Amino acid sequence: MSEATQPGRTLRFEIFRWDASRPEVEPRMESFELEETPYMTLFLALNRIRESQAPSLQFDFACRSAVCGSCGMMVNGRPVLGCQTLTANLPEVIRLHPLPGFELIGDLSVDTGRWFRGMAEQVEAWVHEREPFDPEAPEQPMDDDLARALYEGERCIECGCCVAGCGVANTNPHFVGPAGLNRIKRFMMDPRDERSEDDWFDVVAGEDGVFGCVGLMACQDVCPKDLPLLEVYAYLRRRALLQGARRPGELLQITGTTSRDGG
Amino acid sequence: MQAIETTDVLVIGAGLAGERCAIEAAGAGLGVKLLSVVPPRRSHSCAAQGGMQAALGNCVKAEGDGPTLHFLDTVRGSDWGADQEVAQIFAEEAPVAVRELAHWGVPWTRVRPGKNTYFVKGEPVEIEEKDENAGLIMHRNFGGTAKWRACYAAAGTGHAVLYAVDGEVVRLGIDVQDRAEAVALIHESGRCWGAVVRCLRTGRMSAVLARATVIATGGHGRIYGTYTTNATINEGTGAAIALRAGVPLGNMEAVQFHPTGLWPSGILVTEGCRGDGGHLLNRRLERFLVDLEPEKQELASRDVVSRHMMQQIKDGQGVDSAVGEHLWLDLRHLGERHLRTKLLEVTEICRDFAGLDPARDLIPVRPTQHYSMGGIRVNKDGEAYGMRGLFAVGEASCWDMHGFNRLGGNSLAETIVAGRVVGQRVADFAHANGLDVEVGLAQECVQDEERRVQGWLARPGCTDSIYAIRDAMAETLAGKVGVFRSGPELESAVDEIRQQIVRLDRVGLRGSPGGMNPELTFALRLEGMLRLALVTALGALERTESRGAHCRTDHPRRDDQSWLNRTLARWPEGAPAPELHYEPVGLIDLPPGDRGYGQSDRRELAEPLESYNASVVEGQRKQGALPTVEPVGSRLDWGAWRHAEPGPTPDRSE
Numbered sequence: 001m002s003e004a005t006q007p008g009r010t011l012r013f014e015i016f017r018w019d020a021s022r023p024e025v026e027p028r029m030e031s032f033e034l035e036e037t038p039y040m041t042l043f044l045a046l047n048r049i050r051e052s053q054a055p056s057l058q059f060d061f062a063c064r065s066a067v068c069g070s071c072g073m074m075v076n077g078r079p080v081l082g083c084q085t086l087t088a089n090l091p092e093v094i095r096l097h098p099l100p101g102f103e104l105i106g107d108l109s110v111d112t113g114r115w116f117r118g119m120a121e122q123v124e125a126w127v128h129e130r131e132p133f134d135p136e137a138p139e140q141p142m143d144d145d146l147a148r149a150l151y152e153g154e155r156c157i158e159c160g161c162c163v164a165g166c167g168v169a170n171t172n173p174h175f176v177g178p179a180g181l182n183r184i185k186r187f188m189m190d191p192r193d194e195r196s197e198d199d200w201f202d203v204v205a206g207e208d209g210v211f212g213c214v215g216l217m218a219c220q221d222v223c224p225k226d227l228p229l230l231e232v233y234a235y236l237r238r239r240a241l242l243q244g245a246r247r248p249g250e251l252l253q254i255t256g257t258t259s260r261d262g263g
Numbered sequence: 264m265q266a267i268e269t270t271d272v273l274v275i276g277a278g279l280a281g282e283r284c285a286i287e288a289a290g291a292g293l294g295v296k297l298l299s300v301v302p303p304r305r306s307h308s309c310a311a312q313g314g315m316q317a318a319l320g321n322c323v324k325a326e327g328d329g330p331t332l333h334f335l336d337t338v339r340g341s342d343w344g345a346d347q348e349v350a351q352i353f354a355e356e357a358p359v360a361v362r363e364l365a366h367w368g369v370p371w372t373r374v375r376p377g378k379n380t381y382f383v384k385g386e387p388v389e390i391e392e393k394d395e396n397a398g399l400i401m402h403r404n405f406g407g408t409a410k411w412r413a414c415y416a417a418a419g420t421g422h423a424v425l426y427a428v429d430g431e432v433v434r435l436g437i438d439v440q441d442r443a444e445a446v447a448l449i450h451e452s453g454r455c456w457g458a459v460v461r462c463l464r465t466g467r468m469s470a471v472l473a474r475a476t477v478i479a480t481g482g483h484g485r486i487y488g489t490y491t492t493n494a495t496i497n498e499g500t501g502a503a504i505a506l507r508a509g510v511p512l513g514n515m516e517a518v519q520f521h522p523t524g525l526w527p528s529g530i531l532v533t534e535g536c537r538g539d540g541g542h543l544l545n546r547r548l549e550r551f552l553v554d555l556e557p558e559k560q561e562l563a564s565r566d567v568v569s570r571h572m573m574q575q576i577k578d579g580q581g582v583d584s585a586v587g588e589h590l591w592l593d594l595r596h597l598g599e600r601h602l603r604t605k606l607l608e609v610t611e612i613c614r615d616f617a618g619l620d621p622a623r624d625l626i627p628v629r630p631t632q633h634y635s636m637g638g639i640r641v642n643k644d645g646e647a648y649g650m651r652g653l654f655a656v657g658e659a660s661c662w663d664m665h666g667f668n669r670l671g672g673n674s675l676a677e678t679i680v681a682g683r684v685v686g687q688r689v690a691d692f693a694h695a696n697g698l699d700v701e702v703g704l705a706q707e708c709v710q711d712e713e714r715r716v717q718g719w720l721a722r723p724g725c726t727d728s729i730y731a732i733r734d735a736m737a738e739t740l741a742g743k744v745g746v747f748r749s750g751p752e753l754e755s756a757v758d759e760i761r762q763q764i765v766r767l768d769r770v771g772l773r774g775s776p777g778g779m780n781p782e783l784t785f786a787l788r789l790e791g792m793l794r795l796a797l798v799t800a801l802g803a804l805e806r807t808e809s810r811g812a813h814c815r816t817d818h819p820r821r822d823d824q825s826w827l828n829r830t831l832a833r834w835p836e837g838a839p840a841p842e843l844h845y846e847p848v849g850l851i852d853l854p855p856g857d858r859g860y861g862q863s864d865r866r867e868l869a870e871p872l873e874s875y876n877a878s879v880v881e882g883q884r885k886q887g888a889l890p891t892v893e894p895v896g897s898r899l900d901w902g903a904w905r906h907a908e909p910g911p912t913p914d915r916s917e
Contacts, residue, residue: 021465021778038585039528041616051730055774055782060301062494065530066615067422067608068305084615105442105464106778113302113441117433126430127368139319139365141398142373148604150370151416154423158304190368225611 009036009092013049016097019056020106029095030054042082042096043071046108058107066224069159072099073108079161081224082108099164101177112160116179123176123203125183127193140192153186153232155225162219162229174208178219178229181210185232188239197243205244210236266469267705270296270438271693273457273473275445275501278306279421279675280657281479282428283682284689288475289435291690296471297439298460300496303429307481307494308678311421312608313535314403314413315364315679316672317357321399322374323390324381328410330354331900331907337664337673339858340407340564342811342821344514344636344666344829346849348899349643353664353673353680355898360679361400361414367427370416371400372605382540382597384560385550403605404538405671407564407860411538413672418533418608421675428679444500446715446787448476448508448653449700449708455653456700458504459712461787466779468712470705474693475652477645477685478505482635482658486796488737491632492524492531501659503791505639506798510647511831511844511887513640513661515795516802519669519812520746522568524631526589528616532609532628534671536594537561539605543572544591544625545580559860566668566812567861569630573746576629584627591625598622630746634658634674636665636812637799640831642888643895645685648831649887652696654689656681663829666848667811688892719786722771729786732766735759736796744800749817753804760797761840767793798832798841805843806830809862821865823855827875831886846886847879850896853904 011034018027032049043064050057060070064083071082074097076090087094102110119125162178163169169177176184184204187193204210210233220229272288274281277299289295299306320328333354338345365371376397380387383404402411416423432439445458449470457472483499484491491497506512522543523532537543543561545551555571556563563571572590575581581588594602594609599622602610606621613619613626639655640648641662647653656662657678662685664677743756767789774782808822809815828845835842851872857863868875880895 019778050781051728055772056778056780058779058781062301062305062496063307063310064495064528065310065612067310067419068301068307068494070301070305113305116302116304117439120430120433124434126427126434127366129366133363133366135359135363137362139362139371139400142371143398144373144375144401147370147373147416150368151372151419151423154370154416154426155419157309157422187368192366192368 010034011036011045011087012093013045014093014095015057015107017107018104036087040087042075042085042087045087046082058105058109060109067157069112069157072112072159072161072164073097074099074164079164079222081159081161084224099160101163101166101170102160110160112158115160115163116158119176119180119183123180123184125187127187127190128195129192130194146191150186150190153182153189156182156227157225159224161222161224165218165222167216168212168214172207172212175212176208181213181236182227182229182232184209185235197239201240201243201247204236205240210240267472267702268296268469269472269698270294271473272296272475272477272689273471274298274477274479275458276306276479276481276659277303277439277441278308278479278481278657279425279428279678280682281477282432283679284477284479284656284686285437286428286431286435287683287686288690288693289437291694293690293693295437296473297432297437298443298445298471299439299441300444300463300500302441303432303439304425306425307497308425309422310494310531311675312418312531312533313538314405314415314420314672315361315424315675316405316408316412316670317361317414317676318354318410318412319358319361319400319402319414320410321396322392322402322411324404324411325402328412330358331903332409333357333412335853335904335907336408337670338853340668340670341664341666342668342858343823343827343855344517344810344848346643346663347852348850348896349662350664351900352643352684352898353677356680356684357676360676360683364424364427364679365400367431369423369427372415372417373398374401385540385542385553403535404562405534406537406559406562406568407670413535413538415535417604418535418606424675424679445504447708447712448504449705450508450650450653451700451704453649454651455508456698456704459708461712463779463784466777466783468709470709472698472700472705474696474698475654475689477689478639478653478655478659479657480659483792483795484632484635486736486792486799487632487740488734489529490737490741492521492529493632498788498792499795500788500791501655502638502795503788505647505653505655506794506832506834507791508650509833509836510650510653511640511833512798513637513663513829513831514667514802515637515799515832516806516813516830517636517667517811518632518744518799519565519634519636520569520630521633522565522572522630523592523628524633525612525617526584526627526629527586529631530612530616531633532592532612532626534565536592536606536609539601540597542593543568544593545575546582547580548591551575551580556860563860564668564670564858566814569746570814572630582627589627589629592628593625594621595623632741634669636667636669637661642891644688644891645681646688646889648889651889652692654685656685667813691892715787716783719772719783720776724771724773725769727766727770728773729767729770729782729789732763732770733789736763736793739763740796740799744803747814747816748803749815750804753800756800757797757804760793760800764793764797794834794841798834801841801843802830802832819862819864823868824866827855827868844886847875847882850876850879850899852899852901
């Protein structure tokens with residue numbers, strides 16, 4: 001518990017400011033000073049700054065316990081959850097920017113909600129079942145190990161840190177992003193989901209899917225939930241390649257080899 | 264000229280209750296609009312950890328379970344403050360709700376056949392799960408229940424359920440407007456027609472007109488400031504606009520304190536920790552609950568455990584720390600494997616917010632405001648008292664299956680069950696009733712809200728601040744309307760909150776106008792929060808008995824003769840102060856008796872149950888209860904509890 005306490009420091013926050021209601025004012029950095037207190041997180045610090053110095057400062061927090069995913073932000077150039085970040089682990093100068101890769105609402109607030117809704121629509125992030133629910137029937141049994149594996153894929157909180165850290169997601173707005181690939185794998189593994197390999201192929205393969213990833217893997221480095229994204233992509237590539245082997249022309253096309261080989 | 268939109272069903276709040284209700288209405292072919300102050304998946308439902316109660320009876324420790332036992336536990340847990348018919352509907356529907364969620368993809372933890380080691384009353388016990396139950400939905404133990412009943416997905420149950428339910432919302436293409444807040448209801452002559460909506464991106468006001476309006480904005484724990492497990496968004500906006508519209512709030516003094524809020528941040532540490540065998544220790548590292556509650560030990564109901572904990576602290580058995588006294592939660596004996604799978608989220612929270620590893624360290628905990636049993640008073644169809652076309656579901660409502668104490672895992676279950684049940688009533692209502700309202704009414708309501716905003720912006724800044732008033736409100740409630748309450752403290756709490764309301768009338772904003780203006784956004788909410796705070800303190804002051812979570816040190820007995828009723832707080836339009844009224848709790852099947860844990864001293868109901876029950880319908884109608892689709896009492900399975908296996912026996916068996 002002791003490393004959380006470093007009394008006596010005066011922190012300087014340099015915060016990105018932009019107000020959508022005043023488009024004539026250029027985006028800028030603004031500085032604030034704050035006395036550090038024990039166990040101070042960015043949640044506490046930003047609220048104190050707003051309440052005492054910058055009444056119009058916009059940022060997003062909800063659960064303040066790293067489960068709701070509201071407070072992704074760039075802290076000294078790295079995407080993190082603000083509520084989970086102790087100032088004690090940061091230098092005296094703390095530079096805060098909004099997450100890139102999302103539409104800016106104002107200051108540190110970005111529109112992750114619409115982005116993730118769009119992603120959910122794109123990958124159809126729900127169980128596709130052909131049978132309607134029967135309220136009279138007992139549940140279908142499932143092996144607990146499989147349930148645990150599905151839960152592992154379910155742990156993503158859609159904070160957007162991986163998207164902000166992803167070179168591809170920042171340049172290709174159609175790329176489903178690391179979080180999207182994780183969602184795909186979660187449903188692909190679920191035996192209740194009746195999508196066929198063919199259905200999946202069109203979602204997974206191609207440059208908006210797993211073959212769009214260029215393997216920088218910043219996503220895994222910055223994921224606040226430590227999701228094993230490298231394993232996720234390996235799984236998706238394997239499934240796509242196995243299916244692609246049954247659809248040879250298409251696989252060559254999507255992996256970009258067709259044109260080079262004169263196809 | 265303001266924007267005016269129309270829809271069939273407007274649902275305010277996109278947590279589990281709101282979304283499940285919206286799904287029901289959309290499934291019935293209606294146009295639905297969902298409003299939420301945050302993207303739906305960031306709603307506070309996502310923070311529910313330990314489980315969802317449903318009597319499936321799938322594992323050995325759940326054998327013999329069924330809706331009747333769930334009903335019994337819920338009513339006893341409520342300290343007989345619940346509406347027993349609603350508790351019955353809930354207990355019967357919960358298994359279907361859980362299975363429907365499995366169908367939608369929730370990765371419920373499943374029964375592992377063969378030998379399993381569980382912790383029961385502090386000891387490891389080896390239990391052989393049957394092969395025929397392999398892979399069915401597993402249960403864990405929770406407080407105040409006769410059987411293991413909580414269905415769970417590690418310690419991220421709410422998150423997993425919310426993602427599955429929101430997946431259905433996306434699949435159905437339901438229109439979600441996030442970063443939008445309903446700041447007033449549009450209503451006329453006891454009929455609700457939608458809401459005035461403030462956009463939290465731009466600050467612009469608009470109106471949404473609807474045949475049926477549903478409030479599902481969750482609880483209001485943030486009236487306790489930082490002394491709560493609740494998210495920053497749980498500011499009671501829905502309850503506040505209902506109160507302003509003349510709708511009564513039920514049992515606002517019934518406030519739950521969760522035994523294990525992480526100290527000092529207040530972040531929730533799930534009851535599943537104790538359900539899985541965790542211990543509570545005092546400064547001498549003694550399990551004080553073994554002697555105090557021999558039967559249930561750490562797994563008595565939350566109100567009872569919280570009281571014992573606060574008493575330990577009062578008796579000098581708390582652990583000193585620089586930021587105040589606390590007790591310990593000990594999970595070390597559960598082992599690393601268990602802590603990294605079934606309680607993974609707890610391990611993460613301890614690491615991130617306290618720098619602890621629960622496999623090696625004790626966890627500092629203290630009772631912390633957690634749940635609002637009180638809320639918008641509705642009938643069993645979910646329709647608000649005295650306001651046709653307005654419904655409420657989930658924590659925002661007082662439906663009222665929780666009475667004066669909610670059992671752990673019953674709220675997650677309520678969101679889905681009530682979403683299904685009330686959602687059907689909402690759909691039927693919207694099919695049967697058109698949108699027969701003048702546009703002028705919507706325009707007037709929007710203009711009223713714009714004037715309210717202008718009023719704030721016109722006031723000059725001063726030395727006082729809205730945040731200082733918020734902190735004062737929180738100190739008052741946490742200090743004087745907490746786990747233990749007394750007449751003099753409550754009187755002073757009421758006085759203080761009245762003064763805070765006066766302060767709010769005089770305070771100005773410091774920032775410049777324009778855009779969503781976070782300071783203005785909070786100022787508008789604080790008006791409502793102070794009103795909720797006042798009716799909470801006033802209800803607690805007037806209720807001169809102890810029932811469930813409402814514990815009066817100056818009136819320690821439960822008093823069924825005078826207080827077997829529900830408080831209804833109204834704030835008549837333009838009135839300076841609220842009014843309190845009372846109604847019968849509902850039809851009583853299980854007679855008031857001993858809960859089986861906590862104190863058993865009480866004053867008996869003087870009149871026969873038959874005469875109490877005969878007064879229910881009229882007593883509730885007088886307070887504004889609207890007629891229900893099916894008659895009151897139709898869902899009660901009278902006397903079924905007599906055939907259930909014995910728990911603590913009610914001493915009035917007839």
